[in-house]
Amino acid sequence: MTPLDPRLLSHVRAARRYIIFTAVTGFVQAGLIIAQVLLIAHAIAPVITDGVSLASRLPFVWALAGVVLARVVTTIAHERYAHRAADDVVAELRGAVLRHAIAMGPRAGTERGSEVVTLITQGLEDLRPYFVRYVPQLILAATVTPATLIVVFLYDWVAGLTILFTIPLIPLFMALVGWMTQSYSTTRLAKMRRLNAEVIDLLTGLPTLRGFGRELGPIARVKVIAQAYTRVTMQTLKVAFLSGAVLEFLATLSVALVAVGVGMRLVSALIALLPGLVVIMLAPECFQPLRQVGAHFHASADGIAAADAAFELLAQPVLADGTREAPAPDGRAPAIEFSALSVAAPGRDLLAPARLNGRAEPGTLTALVGASGSGKTTAIMAVLGLVRPAAGAVRVEFASGEHADVADLARESWHRWCTWVPQRPSIIPGRVIDQFAASETSEAPLLAGAELPSARLEDAAAMTGFDEVIAELPAGWDTVIGHGGYGLSVGQAQRLALTRALVEPTPVMLLDEPSAHLDAAAERHVLASLTALKDQGATVIVVAHRPTLIHLADVVIDVRSESASTLARTS
The missing domain is CATH 3.40.50.300 (P-loop containing nucleotide triphosphate hydrolases)
Incomplete structure (x- = not known):
């Protein structure tokens, strides 16, 4: 599944509404972040460099308070809508999978029953982190990062070039560790299906096993599968933590390069304080969405694997239906x-x-x-x-x-x-x-x-x-x-x-x-x-x-x- 899989947008109407809403809030967030940084810089820099009184900076302070309040309101509105949208998306996709499984006929349900049960109960629940955390950060990476980078170039082209050449490192390493995490997540979902299938079969046949005194026999087998599922889950978490540390290190190093360069040029009087403050405050905002995309990708990797499984099932052919209408029952048997x-x-x-x-x-x-x-x-x-x-x-x-x-x-x-x-x-x-x-x-x-x-x-x-x-x-x-x-x-x-x-x-x-x-x-x-x-x-x-x-x-x-x-x- 790609970051924004077109299959998800085509199958789930709630996903399309959510993406549009998230894109709008992403543009609003980008504008508010830039406004906040510019207001802070214009409120502080003249006081330090020109000796302007603090009282003359009050309009900027009040405007800054309004921007901060707007960011809080935007964040709250998005969080509330994100959770509701995740519920709608999961419910809609779950309904589509269930209806398609029924349309495939009873034989297909018998062959893939445990897979469908695992998918519509536990598997698709893992899509919630994908919609609540990963997708918003992906939208912010497509809006906030370019917008802030443009502003940085307008104030200091040297810092802009530094950010431009260091930013690709984060997606590169994110892709490398993401591929590894995705394979672990796919394996984890397969293990979960297998464990669920064993447990469902055991529960279905438990009366018969108990009748023959064999109800304790499958315990060892279920324990082995559960331990394998636990090992895969821990491997996924280990890769996620290590990759998160790598991304944090790269982002921190990139911001440090910008800050050191601006600091050296401030000391040498090659750059004024106002653009220096703007660049230093905007540099972390350029990297922050990408860092969060990498961090939340691992939390949503299980959901992405479940969505792939759902679309694979939805691609299966359904039982063909006839086109001829039977006459209405008239009480006489055929x-x-x-x-x-x-x-x-x-x-x-x-x-x-x-x-x-x-x-x-x-x-x-x-x-x-x-x-x-x-x-x-x-x-x-x-x-x-x-x-x-x-x-x-x-x-x-x-x-x-x-x-x-x-x-x-x-x-x-x-x-x-x-x-x-x-x-x-x-x-x-x-x-x-x-x-x-x-x-x-x-x-x-x-x-x-x-x-x-x-x-x-x-x-x-x-x-x-x-x-x-x-x-x-x-x-x-x-x-x-x-x-x-x-x-x-x-x-x-x-x-x-x-x-x-x-x-x-x-x-x-x-x-x-x-x-x-x-x-x-x-x-x-x-x-x-x-x-x-x-x-x-x-x-x-x-x-x-x-x-x-x-x-x-x-x-x-x-x-x-x-x-x-x-x-x-x-x-």
Whole structure:
């Protein structure tokens, strides 16, 4: 990422507003600094050289006080706006990354899930020092330094040449140490992603590990990664401190050269006191912005690396969407046909499913069966348009007689026909009753008031057996559960998701192993619910492993996987 990456300005509107505001305040600061130096010099020099009374210098003193007050006000205004702008920029870029990750499809989210989580939580937070400290100093270096250097040349060309020839040393050394720091920051972000991925995987699989008594096994591995992350962080800080010292030394030496030269010429009466004071006071101001750019670059290097990662993700292709609008749901379920459907497994020479054929009719229960990894869940995702087939298609035949490939339909319009209950349903933190209030979309409310379930919701809970779960919970519908259904068993969370799906059924019901994690009594409730759905005329497609669910199905479709190269040779 360059000092002002055009990708940031093109993707983030808040960044453009902030750069414009910072440029304006930079010009104001340059003018105020020059005015302050000139007022001080004109207030002091005549008193020393010409014996002018102090009283005659009061107008300059009052003007100086006004300039100082203006600098304070400008600084406060910029600081307040800088923090707010940083919040806006981070929020806007975070939203763009999240929306793009979703648009890439569930498979991309699975492959890069930990990277996206790290980026939108911790990584982009490191952009705040970049906007609050680094960018303002960069603008000041482009405004204050040239302006003060011009004034120095006007008062003393010798000192101007000294500054002109010493200033390039600071950007040169800043670039050298910056490249080194950038590599450390990139490594640090990669280590952070890896550590986060390990911890997320560990937390996700912790119940299983604990069930087998292996919950302490990953501790050593996480500790090794954490120590590596700590070492890289300390190396970055070490380089930052050393480079800061180098830049301070160069700036101090350059100012000393100017001050010594002016001092020697003052003693030799080769320069008057007034221009000498102006030059000596402006010399540090010429170098100060560049010194601060170097110092704050290291504080913002992690944010720059995170922004590069964000733009790399934003450059990834998204899942193509269809252009044809599906008709509005009319209560009549469509038929869904798998026509030689093959989907390529990411990163493997495998098609899962491969050459899948079958048809799901309205008012029937269709079961997808097959070995683990054969592509049953992928077939469901193909029905939803969330994966693109490598060959074949999923076709929809609406009751009106209209036909369409799912890949050609606009996903949002097609999803109005569908309800999907995945193996791991999404459950938001909050009360149990809130899970249904958040999904209220129909004219008939799901809640009776703000606290009580409606009769329709209670009927759906009774159908899935979730009413028995409610009776066991300490506060019933008001019981608070955590992220992912923490506080509920896996089977209870599954029944909550089924209730949420059945309370407002759609013409197409897609369920991924709905009876998994359930005992025999709870499974009977699920089977009765599926029977009721198909009796209502819905097209019901389930991924099934249990014999009871397979026996209930009207149509059983066998799902298989094949090597992509083998299939290519045979075809």
